[in-house]
Amino acid sequence: MGKVTISIIKADIGGIPGHSWVHPKTLEFASERLADAQKKGLIIDYYVFSCGDDMSLLMTHTKGENSPDIHGLAWDIFKEATENISKKLKLYGAGQDLLKDTFSGNVRGMGPQVAEMEIEERPSEPIIVIAADKTEPGAFNLPLFRMFADPFTTSGLVIDPEMHEGFKFEILDVYEGRVYLLDVPERMYDVFALIGTPGRYIVRRVYRKKDLLQASVISVERLNLIAGKYVGKDDPVGIIRAQHGLPAVGEILEAFAYPHLVAGWMRGSHTGPLMPCKMEKVIPEKKIAIGPKATRFDGPPRVVALGFVLHDGVLEGPVDLFDDPAFDYSRLIAEFVTDYIRRMGPMMPHRLPPEEMEYTTLPKVLASLKFIPQEEYEKDRWKYLRGEA
Ligand code: 13P
Ligand code: 13P
Ligand code: MG
Ligand code: MG
Numbered sequence: 001m002g003k004v005t006i007s008i009i010k011a012d013i014g015g016i017p018g019h020s021w022v023h024p025k026t027l028e029f030a031s032e033r034l035a036d037a038q039k040k041g042l043i044i045d046y047y048v049f050s051c052g053d054d055m056s057l058l059m060t061h062t063k064g065e066n067s068p069d070i071h072g073l074a075w076d077i078f079k080e081a082t083e084n085i086s087k088k089l090k091l092y093g094a095g096q097d098l099l100k101d102t103f104s105g106n107v108r109g110m111g112p113q114v115a116e117m118e119i120e121e122r123p124s125e126p127i128i129v130i131a132a133d134k135t136e137p138g139a140f141n142l143p144l145f146r147m148f149a150d151p152f153t154t155s156g157l158v159i160d161p162e163m164h165e166g167f168k169f170e171i172l173d174v175y176e177g178r179v180y181l182l183d184v185p186e187r188m189y190d191v192f193a194l195i196g197t198p199g200r201y202i203v204r205r206v207y208r209k210k211d212l213l214q215a216s217v218i219s220v221e222r223l224n225l226i227a228g229k230y231v232g233k234d235d236p237v238g239i240i241r242a243q244h245g246l247p248a249v250g251e252i253l254e255a256f257a258y259p260h261l262v263a264g265w266m267r268g269s270h271t272g273p274l275m276p277c278k279m280e281k282v283i284p285e286k287k288i289a290i291g292p293k294a295t296r297f298d299g300p301p302r303v304v305a306l307g308f309v310l311h312d313g314v315l316e317g318p319v320d321l322f323d324d325p326a327f328d329y330s331r332l333i334a335e336f337v338t339d340y341i342r343r344m345g346p347m348m349p350h351r352l353p354p355e356e357m358e359y360t361t362l363p364k365v366l367a368s369l370k371f372i373p374q375e376e377y378e379k380d381r382w383k384y385l386r387g388e389a
Helices: 024-039 068-087 137-149 188-195 223-227 249-254 325-342 362-367 374-379 381-385
Strands: 004-011 045-051 054-061 113-119 125-133 167-173 178-184 201-208 214-218 237-241 261-264 270-273 281-283 288-290 302-311 314-320
Touching: 004 068, 004 125, 004 237, 024 045, 024 054, 024 068, 024 288, 045 125, 045 302, 045 314, 054 068, 054 125, 054 314, 113 214, 113 237, 125 137, 125 249, 137 167, 137 178, 137 188, 137 201, 137 214, 137 249, 137 261, 167 188, 178 188, 188 201, 249 302, 270 325, 374 381
Parallel strands: 045 288
Antiparallel strands: 004 054, 004 113, 045 054, 125 237, 125 302, 167 178, 167 201, 201 214, 214 237, 261 270, 281 288, 302 314
């Protein structure tokens, strides 16, 4: 067959309770709607899964990236599920990520997150789909660097001649709309000069240098930049291809073994460890995979990984890849870091720096505080202290 497009379109359209989880009814609704679309021939295959309060629609089709049909299908499902389920059940933040009213052909810039990749299926096409909750797209910067550029994570970079030349990183500056194309390992220090600021620079796509085969794609929508205020974090999704001249499945997963600190968590305003989590339940007959709940302090931030192999666009799987005792130790470290950093309460660096708080409700609190110009205060501070001025 010709080219296949893998699309993940994701939104938070209401949580139960608070921002912790997606209602299974929402997932079932989406799965039924996608089954209809499959029957009509619009998509080849699909799977619905969640992580925390975010629902992802994974679809395969032949319509290419940015297809109005596929984006429209996802948008309609989110809208209908918001009306029929979130609003009726009064789920928290019903329709949270649907920032615009009218659909005009593409969900980009409208709230949902999008990760899409059109590919030529290889003789075997293993893919890993990742989704995180309570964080932002830049949370994947470090693991992506590790899997595609760090030989201590991916020994294939050293051992496999197919990968030995390295990879090309496409990095997006989400504030200025600039794209940087940098080769690793040659430009490694430049890569870090950018991606060390994950709230601004995002590793969007990675290509194998020798033949420009696209190896990964991450969603880059920044809700706050679209809405101009805090409307939840931009919980990201991504697709990574594995094996045969690309990082092995285990090298990709290895990049998540260290639960690094990311921005998000409670009220999108705190730093915390990104914990690799297993799914709560996979229900193959309904094609839904129910993800973990975000609990302690609405978190900690978490990531799930589902493995599939594609055959003519059909999604064989999923395999819940963090459902393994090998990741218990990473989770333990994440729990330890959670407990440690939580004791800082509202203090930085647990609480995010002021620039990141710009879009939250903190500026309102700050604006309501009365102050005295320092010079006046110094002249007669007792007047102010006694409340006489
Ligand atoms: P509200 O309870 O006011 O919605 O805010 C808390 C929160 O969860 C932020 O999204
Ligand atoms: P979400 O971005 O996952 O909706 O979480 C918002 C929040 O405020 C959590 O405390
Ligand atoms: Mg939410
Ligand atoms: Mg979320």
